[in-house]
Amino acid sequence: LPGANAHGEEGPAYVGNLRKGELRGIIHINKENCVGCDTCRKFCPTDAIKGGLGAKHEIVDDACVYCGQCLIACPFNAIEQMSFVDEVERVLDNKDRICVAHPSPAVRVSLCEEFGGKPGELSTEQMVNALERLGFVVYDCNSSADQTIIEEGTEFVKKIQYWVLGERGPEVDEQGKHPFPHFTSCCPAWVKNAETYHADMLPHLSTAKSPLQMGGTLAKTWAAKHILKCDPRKIYFVSVTPCTAKIFEAARPEMNTAWRYLVANKDLPKDTPSFQDIDASLTARDIAELLRRKGINPLDMPKTRERGPLEVYTGAGTIFGVSGGVMEAALRTAYFALSGEELKNADIEVVRGHNNAIVEATIPVPIKALGGKTFDVRVCVVNGANQGLKEVLNRVRVDKNRYHFIEVMNCPGGCVNGGGQPVQPSGTAW
Ligand code: SF4
Known part of the structure; x- marks a missing residue:
């Protein structure tokens, strides 16, 4: 794609906001430190690591x-991840940019651990206050997780309308006709x-983007116009994430939807160079490193704050951080849309759990359009791609009707x- 990337450089040598060579280094093994213990290969979900006992991997x-x-x-500690910490530190000092931090649900239960806090302790306010002290405007990713659920849940409902209720029409067809x-x-x-x-599974995937990617787009379109009231090109959007794969996702060349939308809408001149929705990704470890460099300890931050307009969200967005959470949140939305009633108990505990690689459940949903007749939604949660993914995909290949809805989280526990x-x-990781 034409246009400059986050490095301010132009040309086809770039993939999204990474140099082509950099893309290859998102996760790499430092051979100096590798002793050939072969542990890593047991955790890789795609057999992507070469090596054996005693060999450098x-x-x-x-x-x-x-x-x-x-x-x-x-x-x-022989495996390393590429880091944007130096770049983010530099941009934070540039007063012409508005740095927006977008912290994922899972980071608020891990960040303080880096500073001696209790593992798993919820520290949302301290995290957000610390990010503000660094110079960020905070746009909570829980909020865009809510939007993801609206998209993903609505798409699921349309599939039920199309395949189960036999409804047709422009409102239903486009998303509904994708197969279960x-x-x-x-x-x-x-x-x-x-x-x-598993390219045969692609027609089955939801078309919804991840919460982080939706957040990047919304920050540079809706929030730039209505909340931050600035030129979207001034925004430097930083995802704060538990996930190294998000570095790859943010760099995908198609993840420049804000630019495409703004140019198509004539909000930006048509010769505006392309920019990514997300400019940089920091993992929980990275943001801890940045805080340490600046002498900020989140444990010293106030435990209270008044939430701003970019920090409004529900519990559904919050549970994205754990295995079964996306499924549970989507089912709540689908239940309401199909039955016309709120769930009496919003906790759908049968889809939760960290102990099993594959979780299966049947959720009876009363369908308003069928006069309240119940339809059994069969769901499955893959709790870690390394453990249950191949088995579930084989089940789907044998019987496409076995499940209506499948959540896949690569990492065990989410x-x-x-x-x-x-x-x-x-x-002790899991
Ligand atoms: Fe990233 Fe997926 Fe792992 Fe979550 S489960 S941290 S999104 S790779």
Whole structure:
């Protein structure tokens, strides 16, 4: 694509906001530190690591989905992730830019751990206050997770309307005619895994972008116009994420929807160089590093704050951080849309759980259009691609009607155990 990237440089040598060579280094093994213990290969969901006991290991980049599970599992700190910390630090000093931080649900339960806090302790306010102290405007990713659910849940409802209720028409057809089962699409490692190894599943994936990508687009369109009241080109959008695969996702060349929308809408001149929706991605470890460089400890930040207009969200957005959360949030939306009633108990506990690689459940939903007759929605949660993914995909290949809705999270337990989270003492990551 034409146009400058986040490095301010132009030309076809770039993929999204990364140099082509950099894309190959999102996750890499430092051979100096690799002792050939072979631990990493057990955690890789795509067999992308070459090596054996006693040999220096190497990642085959085309096969890697950049999930970073090998990185947090390596007992010798031999696996590294590319970092935007230096670049973000520089841009924060540039008063002509508006730096927007977009913290994911899972980072608020991990960041303080880097500073000696209790693992898993919720510290939303301290995190946001610390990000503001760094100089960011904070746009909470929980808010765009809510938007993802509206998109993903509505798409699922349209499939029910099309395939189960036999409804037709422009309102239903476009999204509804995609076949069951409906797969979630918010995990970029799963999406790359499907693109590379399971292309037959692509027609089943939701067309919704991930919360971070929706957030980047909304920040440079809606928020730039109505909240920040600035030229969208001034915004430097930084995802703060538990996920190393998000670095890859943000760099995908098609992730420049704000630019395409603004140019098509004539909000920007048509010769405006392309820019990405997300300019830089910082993992939980990276943001901790940036805070340390600036002498800011989130544990010292106030535990209260008044939420701004970019921090409005529901519990549905919050539970995106754990396995089963996206499914649970989408089912709540679908239940309301199909039955016309709120769930009596919003907790759909049968889809939760970290202990099983595959979780299956049947959720009876009364359908208003059928006079309240119940339809059984069969769902499945893949809790870690390394464990249950191949089995579930084989089941789908044998029987496309076995499930209506499947959540796939690459990382066991979901994003709380993402490859960008603080590294746990050896062997306790999950
Ligand atoms: Fe990233 Fe979450 Fe997917 Fe892991 S499960 S690769 S952290 S989106």
